Amino acid sequence: MFTADRSANVALQRPSDWSVIQLPEAELVVAAPVAPWMDEGGFRPNVTVTTFAFPGTVTQLSTVVMAALLTSLADPYLLSVDPVPHLEAVRRMEYLHRGSGGLIHCTLLLLLENGLAGTVTTSCAANQLGAYDEVLGSIALSATMKDSSNG
Numbered sequence: 246m247f248t249a250d251r252s253a254n255v256a257l258q259r260p261s262d263w264s265v266i267q268l269p270e271a272e273l274v275v276a277a278p279v280a281p282w283m284d285e286g287g288f289r290p291n292v293t294v295t296t297f298a299f300p301g302t303v304t305q306l307s308t309v310v311m312a313a314l315l316t317s318l319a320d321p322y323l324l325s326v327d328p329v330p331h332l333e334a335v336r337r338m339e340y341l342h343r344g345s346g347g348l349i350h351c352t353l354l355l356l357l358e359n360g361l362a363g364t365v366t367t368s369c370a371a372n373q374l375g376a377y378d379e380v381l382g383s384i385a386l387s388a389t390m391k392d393s394s395n396g
Contacts, residue, residue: 250275251391254296255356255363258387260380272296272363275384277377288349290369290377292384299362303335306355306362311338314353318342329354332386334365341371350374352381358390 247258250265252273259265259275266274276291299306307326315321324339334354342349348371356363365388367381 247387252294252296254361254391255294255365256389256391257292257294257365257384259292259384263384266291268293270295277380288344288347288368288370288373290373290381291367292381293366293368294363294388295366296361296363296390298360299357300360303355303357306357307336307338310353310355310364314338314340314342319344334386334388344368347371352385354385354388356388356390361390363388363390 246261248261249256249258250273255273257273262278263275264278266276268274271293273294274291276289279289280287311323311326315323320343322341324341327337329335329337335357336355338353340351342351349368350371352367354365356365365385367385369377369381
């Protein structure tokens, strides 16, 4: 069963056993249920949504986000950057980096609507990808920007 969550600018669907976590730098974060192995330094899979004003094009947004990733993460490795036809997202980026849980696998969807950009980032330890890839993808693909024309 899925539950709808909304922030000021984005809506998404999450499994009802996943938690909403408050982080000051993010607009919305949902995380997998805590498992016993997480107490031993394991990484908690999550989906993080951020939004920011961006008056440029999709290409400019992709460039800015890629540059930020490559300069702010430990040992980043970009796997792919692809357009996303027929979805709310305009670009999909897949990458790896070193984090507190070892090697972290991330997929980032870029949203852009009426001068507002959104990033929807899925994260899990690389060795968790087989177990979490499908559910993380479902959550991320459910994300939609709030229609600013409706107030």
